[in-house]
Every structure is written in C-alpha cells, then in structure tokens.
Amino acid sequence: MDIAALEEIKRLKHRYLRCVDLKLWDEIGDALTADATAEYGTAVRGGPVLRTGRDAIVGFLRESLPPSIITAHSAQQPEIHLDGDTATGIWAFTDTVIATEHDSTMVRGAAFYEDRYERGADGRWRIRHTGFTRTYEYVVRLGDLPGFQLTADRWTRG
C-alpha cells in the first residue's frame, strides 16, 4: 500500500475544496489537470452541470460563487484505489450553500463523489475528473425561519 500517495491525494482533495470555499481562484487551477472534467449534479441549478478543461471549471466556479454565495464543502470517508500513476476515489460529501442576497436561501445536501486522479510528469497528483451524485438536497428560505440570524459571513463582513 503506497500510503504516501494516498496521503497526497487526500491532501489534494482537501486543498481543492478549501480553494473553493475560500474563493482562491488563482490557486485552484493547479489542483486540476489541464484536461480535467467536472460534473456537478446540483438539482437547484436545473440538472447536471458539465465542464471540460481546467479553465472552464475554474471559470464556472469563479462565476457561480461570488462573495454573496457562502459555501462550505466537506468531503469525507475516502476510499482511494491506486493504479500506478492514476487513482480513483469515492468520497462522502456534504455541503451548505448560503445565498445572502435578496430572498436569502440555504441549500444543504449530501452526495457521493467519484473522482479520478492522475500523477503528472512533475510527480504531483491532480484531479482528472470530479463528479458527484446527490443522495439528497433541500432548500430553505432563511428569511422565513423564525429567529434566524446570520452572525458571521467571511465575505461581506470582513
């Protein structure tokens, strides 16, 4: 068992999701191969979203996640299988997305990711494909929740 490779792939996924939640759009690209593909099965966006290529994926994330959209992505319980310089990974995923503008809403859901990874000529692992299938997803209108108060927001309050 190549434990170091497993650790590197886990850290890659962790870094990728941290870049998403911290909106580090200039850093996130290096976590993806140039020809990476992404498929997000988010029903509230009207069905699966597919993007091909690092630039298209980063562009989609940058455009979809302005400071008025707070996200917290959590990928856990990795089952990673190595095969030389490629690997597959299954992750249990939960996410919270809070849209703070207008009719403020919160989306919560769970999914299973099925990713593929590739080790480049530089010896570094990158995401070759990422995609998930929803277990569930729901929306609530926060303005209608009795006593709801957003007490911290990294993006609009500093």
Place this chain on the structure above:
Amino acid sequence: MDIAALEEIKRLKHRYLRCVDLKLWDEIGDALTADATAEYGTAVRGGPVLRTGRDAIVGFLRESLPPSIITAHSAQQPEIHLDGDTATGIWAFTDTVIATEHDSTMVRGAAFYEDRYERGADGRWRIRHTGFTRTYEYVVRLGDLPGFQLTADRWTRG
C-alpha cells in the same frame, strides 16, 4: 505504528457507511464478522437497538431503511488503537435521516462510536462490534418549515 492496518480499518468503516447510505444490502455483510454485534442508541426509535450476528444486523438495516428513508452518515476523527489482530476505534459521528413519506420529518444528531475490529484468517479487517452514544438528536417536521423544498432524492426521483 502499522499505518497500513489503520488505513484498512478506516476504509472498512467508510465502505460500511457508504453501503448503508446507498442501501447496498448485498455488499454490506462482508464488512461485518459473522458474530458481529451492533447497538444503535437512537432515541426516536424508543431506546437502544441491539442486534447480534451479521444476518440480524443486515436484516435490521434493510428493513429499517427502505427507499423512503434517506440517510447520510458521517464518521470522522478516528482514534484507532491496534492490538495484534484486533483493534478499537472511536469516531465522531453525525447523521441526517429524512423520512420522505407522510408527515415528512428530518432527524439530525451527533454521537461517538465505539467500535471493535478483527482481522480474519483471510487477512481482512471486519467490524466485530459497532455502537454509539448520542451527544444530541433532534427532529423537525419538514412540512412545517417555511419554504422547505426537497430538491434531490436519490431514491424516489432517479
């Protein structure tokens, strides 16, 4: 420190919980020893549930979790201690259970798992005992939540 054994036990737990959430009842049995015991301290079911033996545990899960019950189980923060071919594991656990039929409800909670594992003659780790103690658990009626909408459900919408 036998890092490979730790990784195998983590992956075992991850696989077991994935089988629960994906309702893979034909696959899940192999994660348990034949004489495994399970104790689920779920108050909404009226107190601790005990099952003895792989078949009884899988039968209980299959019966309790039809497609109208969506689950997302998350076990994190493992503290695993190895002792030859046995091991113990503590995990921080959170779960979401959505009952989509009738008076639709959502149960959310946290707990600490205290598991025991065993390495079989075939060299594979299996769960010998699993059980948890709740930190908290609550129920909400989804139909009464203003603006609530279930936008994805793996089991009843595809």
Place this chain on the structure above:
Amino acid sequence: MDIAALEEIKRLKHRYLRCVDLKLWDEIGDALTADATAEYGTAVRGGPVLRTGRDAIVGFLRESLPPSIITAHSAQQPEIHLDGDTATGIWAFTDTVIATEHDSTMVRGAAFYEDRYERGADGRWRIRHTGFTRTYEYVVRLGDLPGFQLTADRWTRG
C-alpha cells in the same frame, strides 16, 4: 513524508475535539503545550476570544461549556506540514452548539482552523496554537421552529 507523525497529529486533534464535546476537562490539558494559545472567532460571543496558556484555555472551555451547552465539533480535510519538531495544520471545521436552557438556541457554522503543533521532549505532539476564522455562522431559536423536538441530550437526560 513522515506518515506516523501526520497520523499522530491528526489523532491529537481528534482527541482534543472529543474532549471538548465530551467535556473531559481533566484530560484535555495534555493535548496542549503549557504555553499554548487559542483564538476563537465566534461572533455570537461578541468577537474573537483569546486565551494564553493551557490552564487559561481549559478554564475557558470548562466555564463556557456547562452541561446545558451541547457541542459537536468537526475538523476535517487536514493539510498538515511538518518541519522537524513543529508542524502547521489547516482544517475545515463545522460546529453545532445547542443551548438547551431558557430561550433554546442553536448555533451552526463553518470555519478554517490554522493550528501549530509541537513535539515535546517526551516525543508526543501537542497543540501550540489553535485558532479559526469563520466562513459563516448563524443562530436559530429552536423554540420557534415548528415541530422541533430534542430527542437526545447526553448531558441532561443521562
């Protein structure tokens, strides 16, 4: 890559958070260096809370988290970097805090931890600094949530 050190630091963090959620105030101190510092950026408490020294941190936790305050802390997605006998760690963090007395409230949030660790003369890793920056945090009044019921509470019901 010193995988054993990474595993030890992860387990240290897991143990520390378990001690918080289980209110094990006599055990938690050993997870911290004597000169440890902690910074909790919790807006509902009126801004960052800083504590210096193991005793001050443990005292703060003991005082802030009586049995009427249920907590579930989850630190995930570690990115740990080792440098000899010191290390840094970034963790994605989510927490749920339920205050069961009076106007019962629930606080939920996410954050990123930035920790520092130190390996002592006894060869054991301890937390030298822990602190987080909130991604978001919100409060809801549970008494106002239709159909809300707390069905398990480790501290007030056994």
